[in-house]
Amino acid sequence: MHIVDGALSSPVVIGGTLLAVGGIALGLRKLPMEKIPAAGVLSATFFVASLVHVPIGPSSVHLIMNGLAGLVLGWAAFPALFVGLLLQAVFFGFGGLTVLGVNTLNIALPAVIVHFVCRAGVRSVSPMAAAIWGGIGGGLAIALTTGAVAIALALSGEEFLPAAKLVFFAHIPVMAIEALLTAAAVYLARRVKPELFGVLDAPGGMS
Amino acid sequence: MGHVLTGSEKTLGASAVSTAAGFMGAIDPRLRIVAAAAFAVVVVACNWMPVLILGLAVSVGVMLAMQLPVGRTLKRMAAMDSFIIFMLVLLPFTMPGEPVFTLWGLEASWEGLFKAIAIALKANAVILMLMVLVGTMEPVTLGHALHALRVPAALVHLLLFTIRYIEVLHAEYSRLRMAMKARGFRPTSSMHTYRSFGYLVGMMLVRALERSERILDAMKCRGFTGTIPLLAKFELTGRDAAFAVAMGGVIVMLAAMELAHVLV
Numbered sequence: 001m002h003i004v005d006g007a008l009s010s011p012v013v014i015g016g017t018l019l020a021v022g023g024i025a026l027g028l029r030k031l032p033m034e035k036i037p038a039a040g041v042l043s044a045t046f047f048v049a050s051l052v053h054v055p056i057g058p059s060s061v062h063l064i065m066n067g068l069a070g071l072v073l074g075w076a077a078f079p080a081l082f083v084g085l086l087l088q089a090v091f092f093g094f095g096g097l098t099v100l101g102v103n104t105l106n107i108a109l110p111a112v113i114v115h116f117v118c119r120a121g122v123r124s125v126s127p128m129a130a131a132i133w134g135g136i137g138g139g140l141a142i143a144l145t146t147g148a149v150a151i152a153l154a155l156s157g158e159e160f161l162p163a164a165k166l167v168f169f170a171h172i173p174v175m176a177i178e179a180l181l182t183a184a185a186v187y188l189a190r191r192v193k194p195e196l197f198g199v200l201d202a203p204g205g206m207s
Numbered sequence: 208m209g210h211v212l213t214g215s216e217k218t219l220g221a222s223a224v225s226t227a228a229g230f231m232g233a234i235d236p237r238l239r240i241v242a243a244a245a246f247a248v249v250v251v252a253c254n255w256m257p258v259l260i261l262g263l264a265v266s267v268g269v270m271l272a273m274q275l276p277v278g279r280t281l282k283r284m285a286a287m288d289s290f291i292i293f294m295l296v297l298l299p300f301t302m303p304g305e306p307v308f309t310l311w312g313l314e315a316s317w318e319g320l321f322k323a324i325a326i327a328l329k330a331n332a333v334i335l336m337l338m339v340l341v342g343t344m345e346p347v348t349l350g351h352a353l354h355a356l357r358v359p360a361a362l363v364h365l366l367l368f369t370i371r372y373i374e375v376l377h378a379e380y381s382r383l384r385m386a387m388k389a390r391g392f393r394p395t396s397s398m399h400t401y402r403s404f405g406y407l408v409g410m411m412l413v414r415a416l417e418r419s420e421r422i423l424d425a426m427k428c429r430g431f432t433g434t435i436p437l438l439a440k441f442e443l444t445g446r447d448a449a450f451a452v453a454m455g456g457v458i459v460m461l462a463a464m465e466l467a468h469v470l471v
Contacts (some may be wrong), residue, residue: 001288001290002287002288002291003291004287004288004291004326004330004334005247005250005251005329005330005333005334006250006251006325006326006328006329006330006333007291007294007326007330010252013251024362028359028361028362028365031361031365032433033361033364033433033434033435034423034433036361036364036365036368037368037419037422037423037426038416038419038420038423039365039368040364040365040367040368040369040371040372040419041368041372041376041415041416041418041419041422042412042415042416042419043365043368043369044368044369044370044371044372044373044375044376044415045376045411045412045415047369047373047376048373048376048377048380048411049408049411051377051380052380052404052407052408054394054400054401054404055394055395055396055400056396057396063404063408065408068408068412072412079361079362079365080365080369082362083362083365083366083369084369086366087346087366087369087370087373089334089337090337090338090341090342090349091338091342091346092283093283093284093286093334093335093337093338093342094286094288095334096247096330096333096334096337097243097244097247097333097334097337098247098248098251098333149290153294159298159301159302159303159319159322160294160298160301161301162297162301163290163293163294163297163298163301166293166297167290167293167294170290177401180398180401180402180405181401181404181405181408182405183405184401184402184403184404184405184406184408184409185405185406185408185409185412186409187405187406187409188405188406188409188410188413189409189412189413192409192410192413193413193416193417196412196413196416
């Protein structure tokens with residue numbers, strides 16, 4: 001979900017950038033030096049996950065997994081996903097430069113929302129219940145991201161409205177797939193390493 | 208995204224566009240970042256078609272001066288998310304205005320057509336300039352240059368860690384995929400596939416976290432006290448000054464042309 005340079009109006013670009021800067025600053029504040037290696041390695045994991053193509057019918061989609069990123073990283077999802085988007089733009093030519101703030105906001109804000117909605121759920125006693133909450137988070141994150149992209153376009157001009165609506169409906173299968181994958185990932189992580197959800201919130205809780 | 212990588216390429220680093228040669232290759236990294244950003248802001252703010260065409264021409268010119276592989280770089284530039292392409296195709300039909308042609312009873316307007324072309328020109332000009340000026344640096348140099356440009360140290364460290372471990376985790380991903388393939392896994396549109404990919408991502412997260420614990424232990428063992436020194440020092444040379452004057456001149460000229468067009 002990368003918007004390109006030149007598509008959005010200036011107020012949307014400036015507003016999005018300011019909100020993204022705020023989110024990144026808040027995320028960095030929750031990230032003491034001790035946690036930077038963990039956040040960096042997780043950020044790299046989500047970058048690699050975005051290179052994975054999953055078949056869907058005759059076509060395929062690449063993963064975003066911002067719901068899972070939110071569940072693991074919390075507010076730190078803002079700087080971590082910003083870094084991923086920056087590297088994608090600079091080294092792969094994906095997305096854009098002036099829209100970096102808006103793109104960060106569109107991906108990272110849903111991640112943070114999912115973190116707070118599903119945090120208790122993915123820590124529930126049974127791994128199965130955790131997986132269901134993970135699935136809800138994974139689907140919700142993509143729905144919110146697509147919604148945010150549609151809002152950014154619709155605020156930039158009425159002429160984008162039909163395309164914005166179509167984008168949302170075209171992404172419903174992607175929401176389902178990300179929900180299934182996130183549920184499976186949460187299930188496995190809960191079985192193998194339950195402390196994964198909450199690595200970055202307890203102070204000094206590295207090991 | 209994965210299609211941008213061919214088998215033997217590295218994930219980051221020399222992957223994107225192989226390290227620049229020629230006159231431009233030695234320009235100060237800080238200057239390259241500032242130039243790309245200034246160029247992006249000016250081009251995005253302009254709307255007069257000749258200015259946008261000139262902007263894309265400038266990006267192509269810088270690419271040639273950097274002696275980059277033309278075909279591959281342009282292919283990367285032109286790649287966009289399918290929803291953006293879809294939106295650009297729809298624009299002529301969704302924007303009211305003077306009709307150009309009709310297709311299946313739908314009227315396409317000049318205004319919409321121009322807007323779609325303008326967005327495509329801006330997007331490609333900016334992303335090409337960014338890839339050519341900034342994407343040709345070593346990723347680690349990018350981190351150091353951003354630090355020199357007053358980006359917060361925590362963000363730079365996060366960037367450097369991410370850059371460092373993308374390659375490692377991509378290799379890990381390839382190993383896991385190879386193991387799945389060895390057990391006869393073939394991706395299809397099925398529940399089994401989605402569950403397996405989910406487990407794959409979950410496993411990568413678990414391993415990544417365990418790796419990060421070992422990294423922190425190793426760092427502490429070597430006397431890590433909570434700050435990482437960033438050693439790179441940059442110095443401006445005569446060549447940098449020439450580049451600054453040339454790029455600054457081009458950017459001011461683009462802005463002046465747009466202003467002249469708007470005001471007259």
